[in-house]
Amino acid sequence: MSLAKSTTLRTSPSVHRESKRMLRSAIKRRDYMLLFLVILWATSASVVAAEDYVLGPDDVLTVTVMRHPESLGLQPLRQSDLVKSAWSDFRLDLCTTSGKVLDSTESIVQATLEDHQLLAQTDYDDGDFHVCIQHPVKTINVNERDNIYQTDTGPIILPDLSPQRLAQAQRRIEVFDLAFSAFNCPEWAEFVICVPTAVSEQISVDHYSKFRRIDNTRNAIIQID
DSSP, X not given: OOBOSEEEEEOOSOOOHHHHHHHHHHHHHTXXXXXXXXXXXXXXXXXXXXXXXXXXXXXXXXXXXXXXXGGGOBOOSSOOOOGGGXXXXXXXXXXXXXXXXXXXXXXXXXXXXXXXXXXXXXXXXXXXXXXXXXXXXXOEEEXXXXXXXXXXXXXXXXXXXXXXXXXXXXXXGGGEEEEEEEOSSSSEEEEEEEEEEESSSSOEEEEEEEEEEEESOEEEEEEEO
């Protein structure tokens, strides 16, 4: 969990010295997790302080996450660029292995209980695009008595191929979001997408909170030999 690029807090007249010290230390050390926890604590206690001064009841504190060095400006939520601008050399080495599609709920449950390595695959069509998502099954729930299962795995990358998102993207990679995937049948899958999520009127964090159901999928569980 991380802070949004810019976080704004309004304060109350009551300010504690400890929150001031911890917040100043977190900003100085770029410890953004500590900074996030201090902000939550300070907000719940209606106090906040920063740098070398105490904020008054009508002041606003904006916390920004900078790149290193700071002359590069603010750290964006996501960043994409050409490979040649980041590395002098780049290649992908794909490893292949054999496996078999588990074609029944019974076989999926049995393979899970026998601790086999499993791979999930979701295929679907979205406008002019065909999407195929493959990922290891890190977490799966099964019930041998009722003969049911459900994957629960992430994060994976999920494309948003809506016309609005495609129009906004300068590069195709910018249409992908982090998400968790879940399905318990071959015909549809649900994803929980990481998006800026408000935790109060003044604070938002990046969190898996946006649900998206995709129908007419072709889901499969593959047992890796």
